[in-house]
Amino acid sequence: MILGPKMxxxxxxxxxxxxxxxxxxxxxxxxxxxxxxxxxxxxxxxxFTISRGETLCIVGESGCGKSMTALAIMGLLPKPAxxxxxxxxxxxxxxxxxxxxxxxxxxxxGQSVSMVFQEPMTSLNPVFRIxxxxxxxxxxxxxxxxxxxxxxxxxxxxLVGIPSPHERYKAYPHQLSGGMRQRVMIAIALACRPKxxxxxxxxxxxxxxxQAQILRLMNRLKAETGASLLLITHDLGVVARMxxxxxxxxxxxxxxxxDVGAIFATPLHPYTQGLLDSIPSARAGGERRRLHTVPGLxxxxxxxxxxxRFADRCPHVYGRCREEEPPLSQPTVGPLAGSAQKVRCWLHxxxxx
Amino acid sequence: MAQPNExxxxxxxxxxxxxxxxxxxxxxxxxVIESWPAKISLAILVLVVIxxxxxxxxxxxxxxxxxxxxxxxxxxxxxxxxxxxxxxTDQLGRDTLSRIIEGTRITVLVSLFAVSxxxxxxxxxxxxxxxxxxxxDAIILRLIDIQxxxxxxxxxxxxxxxVGPSLTNLIIVMGLSGWPRFARVVRGxxxxxxxxxxxxxxxxxxxxxxxxxxxxxLPNIMSAIIVYASFEIARMILLEATLSFLGLGVQPxxxxxxxxxxxGRKYISQSWAISLIPGVAIALVILAFNVLxxxxxxxxxxxxxxxx
Numbered sequence: 001m002i003l004g005p006k007m008x009x010x011x012x013x014x015x016x017x018x019x020x021x022x023x024x025x026x027x028x029x030x031x032x033x034x035x036x037x038x039x040x041x042x043x044x045x046x047x048f049t050i051s052r053g054e055t056l057c058i059v060g061e062s063g064c065g066k067s068m069t070a071l072a073i074m075g076l077l078p079k080p081a082x083x084x085x086x087x088x089x090x091x092x093x094x095x096x097x098x099x100x101x102x103x104x105x106x107x108x109x110g111q112s113v114s115m116v117f118q119e120p121m122t123s124l125n126p127v128f129r130i131x132x133x134x135x136x137x138x139x140x141x142x143x144x145x146x147x148x149x150x151x152x153x154x155x156x157x158x159l160v161g162i163p164s165p166h167e168r169y170k171a172y173p174h175q176l177s178g179g180m181r182q183r184v185m186i187a188i189a190l191a192c193r194p195k196x197x198x199x200x201x202x203x204x205x206x207x208x209x210x211q212a213q214i215l216r217l218m219n220r221l222k223a224e225t226g227a228s229l230l231l232i233t234h235d236l237g238v239v240a241r242m243x244x245x246x247x248x249x250x251x252x253x254x255x256x257x258x259d260v261g262a263i264f265a266t267p268l269h270p271y272t273q274g275l276l277d278s279i280p281s282a283r284a285g286g287e288r289r290r291l292h293t294v295p296g297l298x299x300x301x302x303x304x305x306x307x308x309r310f311a312d313r314c315p316h317v318y319g320r321c322r323e324e325e326p327p328l329s330q331p332t333v334g335p336l337a338g339s340a341q342k343v344r345c346w347l348h349x350x351x352x353x
Numbered sequence: 354m355a356q357p358n359e360x361x362x363x364x365x366x367x368x369x370x371x372x373x374x375x376x377x378x379x380x381x382x383x384x385v386i387e388s389w390p391a392k393i394s395l396a397i398l399v400l401v402v403i404x405x406x407x408x409x410x411x412x413x414x415x416x417x418x419x420x421x422x423x424x425x426x427x428x429x430x431x432x433x434x435x436x437x438x439x440x441x442t443d444q445l446g447r448d449t450l451s452r453i454i455e456g457t458r459i460t461v462l463v464s465l466f467a468v469s470x471x472x473x474x475x476x477x478x479x480x481x482x483x484x485x486x487x488x489x490d491a492i493i494l495r496l497i498d499i500q501x502x503x504x505x506x507x508x509x510x511x512x513x514x515x516v517g518p519s520l521t522n523l524i525i526v527m528g529l530s531g532w533p534r535f536a537r538v539v540r541g542x543x544x545x546x547x548x549x550x551x552x553x554x555x556x557x558x559x560x561x562x563x564x565x566x567x568x569x570x571l572p573n574i575m576s577a578i579i580v581y582a583s584f585e586i587a588r589m590i591l592l593e594a595t596l597s598f599l600g601l602g603v604q605p606x607x608x609x610x611x612x613x614x615x616x617g618r619k620y621i622s623q624s625w626a627i628s629l630i631p632g633v634a635i636a637l638v639i640l641a642f643n644v645l646x647x648x649x650x651x652x653x654x655x656x657x658x659x660x661x
Binding site for chain 1: 487549550551553554555556557558559560561564568569572573575
């Protein structure tokens with residue numbers, strides 16, 4: 001309520017970069033974890049933009065920094081190890097989240113941007129009725145009468161497709177199935193009608209039929225509430241279903257950014273290609289073969305090698321890859337030169353090769 | 354532990370949401386008094402509470418009335434017993450039973466308040482230590498170590514020497530003696546809860562740290578606190594008896610159990626009953642608290658909830 005204009009005027013030094021259509025603009029975000037003497041560069045210069053009503057997917061394997069990106073945006077990096085060390089997180093109507101004090105972030109969280117977690121079984125507090133927990137999300141940010149809050153909660157339960165919301169209002173988390181609990185989590189996330197919802201692997205812990213229901217639900221709610229969605233996943237099936245644009249993350253950086261069609265049709269980065277090759281094919285008559293694997297391991301984010309982060313695992317590696325890190329930009333060589341797709345790979349950027 | 358009626362009662366399984374109105378309190382209460390020892394313990398404690406609330410109605414005689422013609426009378430069932438003095442009399446001819454009953458006042462009052470004091474301080478310190486971690490945790494842990502390393506009796510003697518023996522001082526000193534244990538129990542429980550995802554989820558909706566501690570973490574560790582408090586009450590009763598025995602507690606003529614043991618000590622060769630009977634009372638009440646604490650712990654065990 002009081003957030004937007006007041007806080008912008010309080011920090012006039014923060015330029016408002018966003019166009020009306022852009023809800024979130026992350027610029028060169030760096031979030032590091034200080035573990036002992038080592039610095040783990042979990043998020044090491046990530047940039048992307050989400051426009052109103054859009055779904056952006058971040059894909060990548062475990063430990064590539066995708067969850068850390070979400071936590072950095074929310075201001076929920078693990079304390080005291082985690083810290084945003086650079087970059088900007090511009091949220092429409094609010095300003096740069098990276099510059100906010102913890103107190104200001106508390107008012108922003110839940111109200112302007114909210115988050116759904118991976119594990120619905122433990123994300124709800126076991127000792128409270130779910131109605132209370134959704135209501136809390138509202139009461140933290142707004143002072144409204146009990147009866148009105150209750151009405152809104154029941155409306156939210158109805159909205160996320162929980163049958164007989166009046167009775168379920170009084171249910172405890174352990175009386176609900178995983179899918180139902182994730183619906184409650186989504187109701188909590190959307191209770192204050194945020195502009196942006198972050199979902200960190202929201203369907204990973206659910207079985208496949210429920211996954212489909214939850215994804216459908218999120219698509220429907222996005223259309224109904226106009227919220228934008230940042231969806232973090234390692235499941236390319238989810239990506240194909242949900243996203244308009246996709247960022248592929250590897251070792252703390254985005255290695256490829258493209259529309260969802262382009263990612264599947266013409267993956268440019270060798271890592272993206274490896275990811276797609278490792279999906280089993282259900283095509284009838286397809287040859288039976290071992291699934292492709294990307295050889296090697298993710299580099300240690302505390303001791304990154306010089307040059308391209310994927311060089312050690314890349315089948316096409318050549319001299320320059322080990323010397324200089326490629327930028328993320330549109331390809332300038334090869335058949336797709338000049339397309340809107342962005343890639344962080346010398347194969348598509350280096351004229352001298 | 355077998356409860357066929359609960360296991361075969363399928364209505365619970367069919368309509369989980371409809372079951373909500375049956376309160377958890379009643380569920381736990383019914384489980385607590387499942388066994389006979391627990392039932393007897395509860396009966397003893399109810400008796401103690403009644404005695405402490407209305408000793409005048411329960412006691413057969415005036416606990417302060419002296420009758421020097423009836424000094425050191427043994428209990429009624431022995432040969433030299435006097436009818437009407439069920440548990441005999443002390444060196445001043447006061448009725449032991451009435452004094453025991455009057456003594457429950459101090460026992461209940463002091464132990465409940467002392468546990469409340471140590472609970473308040475200990476829970477607050479334990480929550481802060483477990484939740485904030487880092488320097489806060491280190492400082493509180495050192496304070497706990499310091500407090501635990503300091504001999505309690507010495508502390509009480511020092512405090513009583515400075516401010517004089519009184520009920521309030523006794524409660525405060527005893528309460529302060531108990532907080533480190535409380536803090537440790539609470540801190541341990543907080544550590545297991547604070548990394549669960551619902552704590553992150555509460556942060557993600559913008560809840561403040563105080564709110565997360567009081568509204569999300571505290572209710573989750575409440576059963577550990579309740580169980581620990583029941584054991585701590587028993588410890589406080591013993592401590593109060595010890596201090597009264599040493600003359601550091603509530604001063605005569607107010608009867609206390611520890612004080613009665615102390616008084617009877619001088620006459621033990623003539624009348625064993627004066628010291629023994631309050632001793633038995635202390636032992637019974639402490640045993641009752643421990644048995645009840647045990648069944649409380651079992652009843653509050655969330656593993657048992659799973660089958661409901």
